[in-house]
Amino acid sequence: MVETAQLSDEQIIEIVREKNQNLYAEIIKRYEAKLTRYLRRFVRDSDELSDIIQDVFIKTYQNLHDFDINKKFSSWIYRIAHNEALNHTKRNKNKISLDEKEMDILDESLDLKNDTDRRLLSVQIGDALQKIKDKYREAIILFYLEEKTYDEVSDIMHVPRNTAGTLISRGKQALKKQLEKQPYGK
Amino acid sequence: MENNQSKIIEEKIMRDITTGKVKLRSRYIFWAQKFGWRGALFITALLTALFFNLILFYLHNTDNLWYLSFGNRGFFAFLESFPYLMTIVMITLTILTVIIMRQLGGLYKKPVWILSLTTLGIVLFSGTALAFTSMAQRIEKKTFSQGHGAKIFRPFLDRGMKPRRSGIAGKIESFTPNSIRVRTPHGEKVIDISTIEKNKLPHFVQNNFVIAVGKPEKDVFIARDIRILNSDDMPMIQHGIENRFGPSPLPPELIQIQNLNNH
Numbered sequence: 484m485v486e487t488a489q490l491s492d493e494q495i496i497e498i499v500r501e502k503n504q505n506l507y508a509e510i511i512k513r514y515e516a517k518l519t520r521y522l523r524r525f526v527r528d529s530d531e532l533s534d535i536i537q538d539v540f541i542k543t544y545q546n547l548h549d550f551d552i553n554k555k556f557s558s559w560i561y562r563i564a565h566n567e568a569l570n571h572t573k574r575n576k577n578k579i580s581l582d583e584k585e586m587d588i589l590d591e592s593l594d595l596k597n598d599t600d601r602r603l604l605s606v607q608i609g610d611a612l613q614k615i616k617d618k619y620r621e622a623i624i625l626f627y628l629e630e631k632t633y634d635e636v637s638d639i640m641h642v643p644r645n646t647a648g649t650l651i652s653r654g655k656q657a658l659k660k661q662l663e664k665q666p667y668g669k
Numbered sequence: 670m671e672n673n674q675s676k677i678i679e680e681k682i683m684r685d686i687t688t689g690k691v692k693l694r695s696r697y698i699f700w701a702q703k704f705g706w707r708g709a710l711f712i713t714a715l716l717t718a719l720f721f722n723l724i725l726f727y728l729h730n731t732d733n734l735w736y737l738s739f740g741n742r743g744f745f746a747f748l749e750s751f752p753y754l755m756t757i758v759m760i761t762l763t764i765l766t767v768i769i770m771r772q773l774g775g776l777y778k779k780p781v782w783i784l785s786l787t788t789l790g791i792v793l794f795s796g797t798a799l800a801f802t803s804m805a806q807r808i809e810k811k812t813f814s815q816g817h818g819a820k821i822f823r824p825f826l827d828r829g830m831k832p833r834r835s836g837i838a839g840k841i842e843s844f845t846p847n848s849i850r851v852r853t854p855h856g857e858k859v860i861d862i863s864t865i866e867k868n869k870l871p872h873f874v875q876n877n878f879v880i881a882v883g884k885p886e887k888d889v890f891i892a893r894d895i896r897i898l899n900s901d902d903m904p905m906i907q908h909g910i911e912n913r914f915g916p917s918p919l920p921p922e923l924i925q926i927q928n929l930n931n932h
Contacts (some may be wrong), residue, residue, distance in 0.1 A: 500693065504686055511679045519675075533678060540682050541691050548696035554775075641777045 492556035500547050511540055513558075518564050521629055535571060539564045553623040558638035561631070565621065565639050572617065575637030585628050611661035626651045673762055679862045706772050713766045714791060719804075721796030722758040723825065726805035727752045730905035732828035732838035735880050739894050743882045746836025755825045763788055809905060830854040830909040837890045838880040838898075838906050844873045848889070851879060854909025871897045878903060 487495070487509050499507045526532040543560050548561050564590055607645045612620055618640070625639060626647075636647040670827060728734050733750040736743035768785045769778045776784065799805070812822045813830075830864040832855050839851030839858060847863040860881055873879070881895040883902075900907055 504693075505683070507686060508679060508683050510683060515675045515678060530676075537678055537682060540678070541685070544686060544691060545694050546681070546699075547693055549699045549702075551695075551774075631791060637778060642769075643778055643780045645780060 493552050496547060496556055498548060499544075502655055503583055509559075510543075514560055517559070517629075522559070522564060524628070525572050531539075531571075533544070535567050539567050541626060542567075555635070555638065557620055558631075558635050561625075561635070561639045562641070563615075565625075569617065569621075588627050595612055607662060608658075611658050614659040614661050618650055619657050620651035622647060623658060624653040677902045681767055699711045703773075705745045706769060708777055710766065710773065712790070713762050713769060714795075717766055717788070718799060720755055720762060720801035720825075721792050722756050722805055723808065723822070724752055724759060726797065726809070726828065727755065728831055728906070730809070730903065732836065732880055732903050732906055733829070733832075735898065735903065736836050736882060738896070742894055743931060744837065746833050748883050749833045749835055750828065750831075752825065752828055754828065756903065757871045758825070766792075766903055801814070809908065813908065826905075835886060836880070836882050836905055837892075838878070839915040840900075840907070841873055841875055841877045843875065845928075848896075849873060852910050852912065852914055854906060854913055856913070859889045860895065861889045862895060865892060865895060869894075871895070873897070874898075878907070881904035889923075 487506065490509075491499075492510065495506050495509055499510070506611075515536065518539060519532065521583055522532060522539075526535055539560070543563050547561075550556065558589065571608060583639065600646055612623065615623075625636045626633075631645050633644050633651075636651070637644040640647060640650070642650065729854070731750065731753070733747060736746035736750065738762070739746075740807055763785070766788045767781065770784050770788070771781075807837040808822050809826060812820065813824050815894070832853070837853065837858060837860060839853035842852050842857065844850065847861065849860045849862060851858055851860060860879070860883075862881075863885075878897055878898040879895055881890065881892040883890055883892040886893070
């Protein structure tokens with residue numbers, strides 16, 4: 484008997500679809516924390532966040548037969564979460580919140596070099612992320628904060644690989660521009 | 670705290686699944702969706718090719734391109750007779766085809782320009798291949814026939830028969846040194862040729878096809894340039910004239926041959 488932990492996501496999905504729906508719990512275990520972290524950037528209210536996460540897992544389960552087993556499951560489930568996040572940001576314009584580690588990643592990638600209060604910087608980056616175009620924000624979050632590759636960003640956002648690269652680099656520029664408009668500490 | 674929340678979510682979802690409240694959607698629904706998209710892609714690609722073929726047919730069978738042979742003078746008549754509606758529909762269908770292609774499989778990964786070029790290539794190839802069939806001719810025939818026919822194409826092909834302000838094309842009914850009476854798909858018209866230098870006028874013969882550029886003035890079309898064409902240079906104009914005035918009489922040579930055969 485093969486250990487569940489040794490099975491790939493795609494193998495688990497095949498089993499869930501054909502034989503054992505209980506194995507879907509393993510998928511929830513593997514992705515719950517990741518998706519919570521990802522979606523928290525768009526949804527601040529914890530009750531709403533938990534509802535959206537449930538919706539993502541339910542939609543994923545209902546549409547399992549639509550998943551192409553030869554592709555990467557993580558990109559597919561992130562795509563569903565991405566759509567839910569987009570729907571949510573269209574309805575609500577919440578501020579994006581970043582934790583210390585995420586702020587460091589963005590700070591480093593944007594090369595901000597400043598001595599301003601870290602907490603203030605976190606708020607400023609969150610504000611600036613909120614002000615740039617949705618497509619740039621999505622690409623920046625997926626690439627820098629979720630550490631997805633260009634290919635995965637392309638799969639999640641349903642854009643060509645080169646376009647994903649362009650979105651990331653333009654998003655970076657837009658974010659920098661936005662931060663220059665609001666100098667730290669002012 | 671967070672672990673508790675995760676456990677609650679997991680338990681709730683798994684309870685919904687095991688009790689059957691949340692079910693897997695049938696694989697056949699997704700197959701149907703995929704077939705639906707493929708069917709839509711096939712239909713839009715086919716229609717795009719058909720419209721491209723009809724545009725080629727229109728350009729080849731009407732007076733449109735002939736106006737360009739007059740140089741600058743014929744440019745407005747060319748613009749006036751250009752099949753805009755068909756071109757807009759073809760471009761829209763091409764865009765629609767690319768959009769549908771992006772919905773299929775992993776094609777969203779391909780840059781839009783590659784998909785557009787591929788679509789354009791397929792359309793150009795199949796549209797040109799269709800030109801070797803008589804499909805466009807049959808569509809034209811049915812469109813302008815009296816009974817039930819492919820009337821759906823009338824708004825697209827109708828432009829070929831419409832009167833133009835800067836040009837005219839028709840069949841010579843009679844002529845004088847200063848004017849020609851021509852039959853056009855929209856009735857009999859008089860072309861005033863008095864403003865054209867006599868040495869530049871071609872030799873007119875009854876039943877010849879002529880095309881002219883100029884401007885209308887009251888009931889007369891004042892020609893600035895005119896030339897003679899063969900009857901098969903503008904078949905659609907000829908069909909329009911036949912639809913309005915009845916079938917053309919056979920040329921004298923053919924009548925002689927027919928008489929000889931009868932004897």
